[in-house]
Amino acid sequence: MYSATEKALIVSIWEKVTPHTEEWGGEALERLFTVFPQTKIYFKHVDTSPGSAAIRSHGDKVMKAIGSTAGDLDNMLTTLSSLSNLHAYNLMVDPVNFKLLSHCILVVLANHLPSEFTPEAHLAFDKFLAGVASVLSHKYR
Amino acid sequence: MGMAEVMDTSIFGLLPQLPNDQPTNQTLTMVHWTDEERQAITSIWAEVNVEEAGHQALTRVLVVYPWTQRYFSTFGNVSNATAIAGNHMVRAHGKRVVVALGDAIKNLDNVKATYAKLSELHSEKLHVDPENFRLLGETLIISLAAQFGAAFTPDIQAAWQKLMAVVTAALSKQYY
Numbered sequence: 619m620y621s622a623t624e625k626a627l628i629v630s631i632w633e634k635v636t637p638h639t640e641e642w643g644g645e646a647l648e649r650l651f652t653v654f655p656q657t658k659i660y661f662k663h664v665d666t667s668p669g670s671a672a673i674r675s676h677g678d679k680v681m682k683a684i685g686s687t688a689g690d691l692d693n694m695l696t697t698l699s700s701l702s703n704l705h706a707y708n709l710m711v712d713p714v715n716f717k718l719l720s721h722c723i724l725v726v727l728a729n730h731l732p733s734e735f736t737p738e739a740h741l742a743f744d745k746f747l748a749g750v751a752s753v754l755s756h757k758y759r
Numbered sequence: 760m761g762m763a764e765v766m767d768t769s770i771f772g773l774l775p776q777l778p779n780d781q782p783t784n785q786t787l788t789m790v791h792w793t794d795e796e797r798q799a800i801t802s803i804w805a806e807v808n809v810e811e812a813g814h815q816a817l818t819r820v821l822v823v824y825p826w827t828q829r830y831f832s833t834f835g836n837v838s839n840a841t842a843i844a845g846n847h848m849v850r851a852h853g854k855r856v857v858v859a860l861g862d863a864i865k866n867l868d869n870v871k872a873t874y875a876k877l878s879e880l881h882s883e884k885l886h887v888d889p890e891n892f893r894l895l896g897e898t899l900i901i902s903l904a905a906q907f908g909a910a911f912t913p914d915i916q917a918a919w920q921k922l923m924a925v926v927t928a929a930l931s932k933q934y935y
Contacts, residue, residue, distance in 0.1 A: 652913035653917040726903070
């Protein structure tokens with residue numbers, strides 16, 4: 619459940635993320651692979667070295683997918699339906715990794731938007747990313 | 760680190776695998792820090808505003824995970840973000856926690872022994888769920904990212920996350 623304030627916070631912060639989805643998405647993934655190296659097992663055929671084009675492009679995709687839900691939080695299940703299928707039936711990423719990536723995204727937001735990423739914004743985003751994770755693992759079993 | 764250590768801390772989930780090249784019993788249970796990791800920790804620590812980082816980290820725990828407010832009923836009003844951020848007792852307590860972190864940083868090769876009494880305090884007197892150590896570790900990382908910006912690189916973050924995991928394990932040690 620998101621309050622009206624939380625919804626507004628998520629939208630306004632995301633507006634600042636939108637011009638940087640590739641750079642910040644890439645950075646979030648780089649932090650994920652550096653801090654939690656076990657996550658690289660899901661990227662065996664990808665160049666995961668820092669700054670790689672593959673990772674920037676993937677980070678961009680991930681951030682844009684998250685952003686696609688920011689304006690309509692109550693309909694995440696519909697918006698992310700095909701991604702939910704993908705994660706459940708093809709990728710089968712262990713759900714613990716959603717928490718690890720979410721944490722890294724929060725670190726990136728704090729890093730680049732220190733004054734906007736207030737404790738209230740942090741709360742709203744923690745809920746938001748947990749919501750996305752929940753939808754992505756929705757069809758796992 | 761030996762298997763015993765990994766099993767000990769496995770419920771905390773985020774402890775990285777470390778090379779097991781130590782032959783003696785004592786060194787099997789020591790945390791191994793590379794020079795780069797030590798440098799990452801001490802260089803950031805030298806610039807940390809202890810009171811501000813503690814205040815940020817603890818405020819975020821109380822705001823983002825409101826159920827943690829259960830431990831602060833004697834602190835007055837901690838029921839909403841504004842009250843929490845302006846609460847003098849929260850500020851003082853946040854500072855105390857980060858000052859104590861300094862003890863771990865001065866004793867990286869023996870954090871468990873350094874925190875034995877603190878661990879007992881948290882389990883026997885304060886009855887704090889150890890999950891809270893992990894949450895505070897996360898919000899401290901986020902607070903550092905906000906203070907240091909680009910200087911808080913992925914490698915530096917990794918060293919600090921390892922420190923947070925070691926501190927969490929040490930504080931959880933005396934629970935039974």
